[in-house]
Amino acid sequence: MTAELSPNDKAKFVAAKRAADFVEDGMKVGLGTGSTAAWLVRRLGEMVRDDGLQIKGVPTSTRTAELAREVGIEVITLDEAKWLDLTIDGADEFDSDLNLIKGGGGALLQEKIVATASDRMIVIADIGKQVETLGAFPLPVEVVPFGWQVTQRLIEEALISLDVLGREAALRMDGDAPFVTDEGNYILDLHLNRIGDARQLAMVLNQIAGVVENGLFIDICDTVVVGFGDGRVELR
Ligand code: 5RP
Secondary structure (H helix, E strand, O other): OHHHOOHHHHHHHHHHHHHHOOOOOOOEEEEOOOHHHHHHHHHHHHHHHHHOOOOEEEEOOHHHHHHHHHOOOEEOOHHHHOOEOEEEEOOOEEOOOOOEEOOOOOOHHHHHHHHHOEOOEEEEEEHHHEOOOOOOOOEEEEEOOOOHHHHHHHHHHHHHOOOEOOOEEEEOEEOOEEOOOOOOOEEEEEEOOOEOOHHHHHHHHHOOOOEEEEOEEOOOOOEEEEEOOOOOEEEO
16 A cells, blocks of 8 residues: 555655554553644554554544544543553654654644643654754744734744744635634744744743744654655654
8 A cells, every 4th residue: 555655655654653553552642633643543543443452542633533533543532531641643843852843734732732741752754854953844833813913923023032043923824714723723833944942932932922832842752753755664
């Protein structure tokens, strides 16, 4: 089946398949969002169906919840789970310290809550997501719709004082309307090019009124399973 996949999809697929090996019977597992995480959810569905794997999954978005149910994974809420053994999710960028940019799919808030409520977070990614310095991928920031333009201006002003190259905070659109997250919020994508001090930026952003959460995952990820287009997999 992987013969029909593009090299990029194959890289995502093999990373997801390898990460599924970390899932054990009886685990409560956080299920990420995005195309790589979807491979993982499908693979876990196969393991439930064919190998009798018994897990409970906590999805990080309505999309993932739908897919998980479709493939036969028992879905519970984070409150029902209370704590998770493992979360496996994709990422938009990761660096050598395993810090991440996430939220390209707009699910960063639930993704961060679920990941931080887990004993371990494994990221699955194609090699194209590896970067020396975070920031080429626009950094998603979830903001409440009320007064979002004021929040946008406050963010842009804050960026001036930080070690970043770009300053534009663009409202993410879904056709002609703003993109709305599962929590009913908007996303501002920060075009920064290069983030010098990701830890500082994450803290500064979350102090701005109107900001709900940012897509920088600092010291949250424990392992990255990296997939390559030729089917190789490496662990970081
Ligand atoms: C969604 C995310 C995704 O994990 C991230 O965007 C990667 O997506 P993909 O696996 O489709 O490349 O953070 O909010």
